[in-house]
Amino acid sequence: xxxxxxxxxxxxxxxxxxxxxxxxxxxxxxxxxxxxxxxxxxxxxxxxxxxxxxxxxxxxxxxxxxxxxxxxxxxxxxxxxxxxxxxxxxxxxxxxxxxxxxxxxxxxxxxxxxxxxxxxxxxxxxxxxxxxxxxxxxxxxxxxxxxxxxxxxxxxxxxxxxxxxxxxxxxxxxxxxxxxxxxxxxxxxxxxxxxxxxxxxxxxxxxxxxxxxxxxxxxxxxxxxxxxxxxxxxxxxxxxxxxxxxxxxxxxxxxxxxxxxxxxxxxxxxxxxxxxxxxxxxxxxxxxxxxxxxxxxxxxxxxxxxxxxxxxxxxxxxxxxxxxxxxxxxxxxxxxxxxxxxxxxxxxxxxxxxxxxxxxxxxxxxxxxxxxxxxxxxxxxxxxxxxxxxxxxxxxxxxxxxxxxxxxxxxxxxxxxxxxxxxxxxxxxxxxxxxxxxxxxxxxxxxxxxxxxxxxxxxxxxxxxxxxxxxxxxxxxxxxxxxxxxxxxxxxxxxxxxxxxxxxxxxxxxxxxxxxxxxxxxxxxxxxxxxxxxxxxxxxxxxxxxxxxxxxxxxxxxxxxxxxxxxxxxxxxxxxxxxxxxxxxxxxxxxxxxxxxxxxxxxxxxxxxxxxxxxxxxxxxxxxxxxxxxxxxxxxxxxxxxxxxxxxxxxxxxxxxxxxxxxxxxxxxxxxxxxxxxxxxxxxxx
Numbered sequence: 001x002x003x004x005x006x007x008x009x010x011x012x013x014x015x016x017x018x019x020x021x022x023x024x025x026x027x028x029x030x031x032x033x034x035x036x037x038x039x040x041x042x043x044x045x046x047x048x049x050x051x052x053x054x055x056x057x058x059x060x061x062x063x064x065x066x067x068x069x070x071x072x073x074x075x076x077x078x079x080x081x082x083x084x085x086x087x088x089x090x091x092x093x094x095x096x097x098x099x100x101x102x103x104x105x106x107x108x109x110x111x112x113x114x115x116x117x118x119x120x121x122x123x124x125x126x127x128x129x130x131x132x133x134x135x136x137x138x139x140x141x142x143x144x145x146x147x148x149x150x151x152x153x154x155x156x157x158x159x160x161x162x163x164x165x166x167x168x169x170x171x172x173x174x175x176x177x178x179x180x181x182x183x184x185x186x187x188x189x190x191x192x193x194x195x196x197x198x199x200x201x202x203x204x205x206x207x208x209x210x211x212x213x214x215x216x217x218x219x220x221x222x223x224x225x226x227x228x229x230x231x232x233x234x235x236x237x238x239x240x241x242x243x244x245x246x247x248x249x250x251x252x253x254x255x256x257x258x259x260x261x262x263x264x265x266x267x268x269x270x271x272x273x274x275x276x277x278x279x280x281x282x283x284x285x286x287x288x289x290x291x292x293x294x295x296x297x298x299x300x301x302x303x304x305x306x307x308x309x310x311x312x313x314x315x316x317x318x319x320x321x322x323x324x325x326x327x328x329x330x331x332x333x334x335x336x337x338x339x340x341x342x343x344x345x346x347x348x349x350x351x352x353x354x355x356x357x358x359x360x361x362x363x364x365x366x367x368x369x370x371x372x373x374x375x376x377x378x379x380x381x382x383x384x385x386x387x388x389x390x391x392x393x394x395x396x397x398x399x400x401x402x403x404x405x406x407x408x409x410x411x412x413x414x415x416x417x418x419x420x421x422x423x424x425x426x427x428x429x430x431x432x433x434x435x436x437x438x439x440x441x442x443x444x445x446x447x448x449x450x451x452x453x454x455x456x457x458x459x460x461x462x463x464x465x466x467x468x469x470x471x472x473x474x475x476x477x478x479x480x481x482x483x484x485x486x487x488x489x490x491x492x493x494x495x496x497x498x499x500x501x502x503x504x505x506x507x508x509x510x511x512x513x514x515x516x517x518x519x520x521x522x523x524x525x526x527x528x529x530x531x532x533x534x535x536x537x538x539x540x541x542x543x544x545x546x547x548x549x550x551x552x553x554x555x556x557x558x559x560x561x562x563x564x565x566x567x568x569x570x571x572x573x574x575x576x577x578x579x580x581x582x583x584x585x586x587x588x589x590x591x592x593x594x595x596x597x598x599x600x601x602x603x604x605x606x607x608x609x610x611x612x613x614x615x616x617x618x619x620x621x622x623x624x625x626x627x628x629x630x631x632x633x634x635x636x637x638x639x640x641x642x643x644x645x646x647x648x649x650x651x652x653x654x655x656x657x658x659x660x661x662x663x664x665x666x667x668x669x670x671x672x673x674x675x676x677x678x679x680x681x682x683x684x685x686x
Contacts, residue, residue, distance in 0.1 A: 166207025533593025
């Protein structure tokens with residue numbers, strides 16, 4: 001038998017749950033990292049295909065180069081767009097340095113492609129591009145040598161891009177003023193020189209700007225992955241603008257046709273390819289330029305944050321992932337909170353008139369678990385004022401109370417010493433092994449922990465002990481998920497009515513209105529409401545939602561309603577897996593009346609939805625309807641309550657359930673949850 005003193009209520013239970021929560025978060029993060037890694041591989045594969053096509057175009061002297069280069073550019077840009085769907089900031093961020101460190105094969109393949117592309121740039125454009133070999137080799141040796149002396153992978157790629165764009169400017173200078181034997185038509189035609197000179201200057205300035213900008217980001221401690229993405233966007237933006245300018249110039253004023261025997265093999269450093277320069281070649285430059293501008297235009301239209309969160313949203317929107325999250329929350333709630341020192345409330349046989357009806361103590365006694373056995377545990381409580389027996393001050397000595405300055409001394413005198421027991425033995429009222437003697441022994445064990453201030457206030461003559469049957473049937477996350485899927489049900493709108501919402505009391509008749517889900521079927525709406533709110537208002541709102549759904553989907557929706565979908569003969573099992581039902585539904589219909597935010601079970605349903613999902617994903621699943629009465633007079637008060645929401649004001653009838661629910665909320669984050677509900681209210685209520 002374990003004997004211990006009270007250690008607290010919600011805080012103690014939340015502390016006990018923290019290790020399970022940390023473990024789940026780590027597992028969830030690893031699962032998300034693997035999913036994101038797959039997306040990175042797809043993006044890099046597309047970029048790799050584009051690089052190979054550009055390399056082929058760079059070494060090819062065929063006239064078809066103008067068609068090949070746009071295709072290569074398309075694959076490279078498409079790969080970048082795929083990579084851009086991954087989160088790069090916040091708790092969901094995917095660090096590409098971490099990715100390349102973890103996945104050696106992908107890193108090696110990408111490094112080889114990077115090195116080959118550097119060689120093709122050097123051959124096709126300018127010898128200055130040979131400097132690209134340095135960051136390429138640094139990228140490869142970083143993984144092979146596992147040394148911290150070399151820059152991280154993203155820094156190597158940033159250096160590589162800076163050299164490319166600066167080298168392009170140097171190539172244009174060579175293009176204009178280099179050896180005339182290499183160039184014929186364009187070099188002899190003076191009208192193209194101003195354009196290429198401007199392009200050369202812009203490339204050099206862009207390279208210097210990107211270098212200074214990347215260095216500034218480093219000083220500002222901006223993540224290297226973020227800097228890498230932004231440099232890629234700048235690179236493609238500059239290249240796209242320059243390619244469009246070049247293409248429009250050639251199309252608007254094409255060079256004269258070559259005479260027989262003339263060689264028009266020119267080098268184009270912008271597209272890193274060689275080919276015959278004709279009027280039609282200008283179209284190819286325009287296509288390349290427009291394709292390169294796609295990432296920048298996409299960011300402008302979609303928004304950077306939204307673009308970078310697409311995959312994170314898809315991960316959280318996955319129904320299987322959502323159900324797994326719900327199963328974990330349910331498993332946390334089902335975690336056995338019967339531990340020595342935990343607060344435990346015992347229901348009274350009759351209400352106590354010493355307290356107001358709104359006070360928990362009106363129907364419940366507050367106590368603490370002090371001992372645990374295999375099939376039961378013992379709770380110590382204090383008698384109410386009306387139950388205490390007044391001690392005749394002339395017939396017995398009253399032990400001094402501990403002061404704040406001398407808690408240890410007070411404990412010793414009241415509990416640690418044997419004062420009360422000795423007094424009782426002198427009166428002959430206590431025998432060894434008797435009930436009173438056992439209680440006194442437990443009290444001495446209780447007093448062994450000096451942290452239990454509440455226990456110091458309980459005198460032995462005022463102590464009440466209650467043995468409670470212990471039920472140990474805790475389920476794992478996997479068991480919760482399996483149980484939830486096996487008993488989940490829904491009710492069709494055609495089976496719902498106003499009479500159904502008049503009372504929370506259910507039975508076989510209401511249960512038969514629901515049905516099991518068909519294969520791959522999802523519930524349309526989880527109905528979250530308070531039974532204390534007006535049934536007429538709820539039915540009116542429910543009907544409006546159903547009619548709107550019917551207009552869009554040509555059918556009426558299905559609902560999860562506790563009265564119909566919970567087996568009233570086995571309510572406990574359904575309540576255990578309630579979060580699975582929430583997350584298995586497509587949307588949550590929140591019918592918020594005057595009492596909604598004060599009912600902790602209603603708040604718990606919202607918490608389940610917002611606990612692990614991104615705010616945007618959770619918001620997309622909430623359909624909020626504020627009930628304000630027939631004339632709408634109470635609507636403003638309800639909205640004000642929601643916008644200033646604090647879960648501490650919500651409660652349950654059963655204080656033990658309240659402690660368990662709030663301990664789970666506290667473990668995941670009470671303040672975070674409060675803020676999300678306020679944000680939801682501000683965004684939904686206009």
